[in-house]
Amino acid sequence: MKFAALLSIVFAQILVSPALANDSRFLASLSKLDPVTRLEQLCDLQAMKRINKDRNPYHPDRAKADVISHPRHNKNVISGNGGAFRSGGRWYQFSFTCKGAPDRMSVESFSYKIGKEIPKSKWAEYGLWQ
Structure with a gap:
């Protein structure tokens, strides 16, 4: 549940900061999904x-x-x-x-x-x- 909430926050932040798409935390979150x-x-x-x-x-x-x-x-x-x-x-x-x-x-x-x-x-x- 905490991971899903974190991922939602990260995706929302991408809209504000496109550079976040290259952020290692964002990429790490993505890699945990199927x-x-x-x-x-x-x-x-x-x-x-x-x-x-x-x-x-x-x-x-x-x-x-x-x-x-x-x-x-x-x-x-x-x-x-x-x-x-x-x-x-x-x-x-x-x-x-x-x-x-x-x-x-x-x-x-x-x-x-x-x-x-x-x-x-x-x-x-x-x-x-x-």
Whole structure:
């Protein structure tokens, strides 16, 4: 339980400090996760970073690859159509393909497409929150 809380804090700090991605504590935390979970976490983080950086009106503070449907895993590639991110208190669908390094400790490539806003009436069904 303490490890999960620590990992959540570390991921939150990455949004504030991209340099933390090279921090030895962060890398040590990642290495304790199983490879599938590790890559999912990195892809969620990459989704937030890319959507925030790219030219669009969104500034995500949360992203999850498995909200509407589970992503497909093929070795070190995850792809799916059921991701969601939160921006400005609203949730939006996104589809993506995320390729991790062979050790799944970093993302080599990431592409995405933003979909429609998820109606508030569906949030509870998908496990989303304000």
